[in-house]
Amino acid sequence: MSYLTRKIALIPRVALSRFYNKIVITDDGSTIVALHQDYDFPYEHSRALPEETSKDNTVLKMTDLDEVKRVFNEMKPEFARKQLSNLTLTTEHRWYPRARDKKAKKTEMNRPYL
């Protein structure tokens, strides 16, 4: 069993200093010194990767199936309400159906062009 506990009990003589942030202690043990410098990287590394352009010779205009699914998926009114309120930065209340619309007369208009 000792070889299992050895891994835990043994204090490493070599510090794992893989990271730039380092924590050490002074010789008298009074202070912990933690180094956490910001390291800058070159500007060209900060730019976005080049966009991949793939040629498609399909008959369909749209190949993004996920988008198609999203459009034709029947959404539940609750989710629709939430999305609309998020989209327009409003509360969800204005996206509920209005009760007075249900009570409104459903007769045909006298003159629809008015």
Place this chain on the structure above:
Amino acid sequence: MALLRSGLQRVANIFGGTQGGILSRFVTSLVPSENKSVAETSKEVIATCNKLIEQNASRNFAIVHILGKQWRVTDGDLLVVEGYWPPNIGDQITLDKVLVAATKDFSLIGRPLVQPGLVTVTATIISKGLSHTRTHFKKKRRKQFMRINFQRAQQTILRINSVEIGNKINEGRNDV
């Protein structure tokens, strides 16, 4: 028994170890690893911190202990210390109980206090006075008991003049 032992050994090897162990996968390999002894690393880090202090690149802040409370202070701060405290108006004092001193790039964390003489936090007492009147009202329901007391606490306002860290980390105490 030998079979069991070899099996356990294999399991231990899978988990531990820096090469190929499961644990090694959680360590990012973006930063090159160094193979340095603890003493060497600490020496290097402390030297870097001393150099950073000399450069004085960013503002220092410290956490000091005053009258049982810990305050995070930096240059030009105003503190309102409540309770009985002897210093008078105009006194220049140094706050010696420094628990943490830090800048953007490094921090010195005391255990419990930072190396004595390293950090000097100087402050000036601006005013001494009393707080607003606080009501201390006690009432017990259905027991015909009611007390009302008024109290004002002493308040001392002090301005932090400077928080300075000396570039002598790990050089023995020289003020004592």
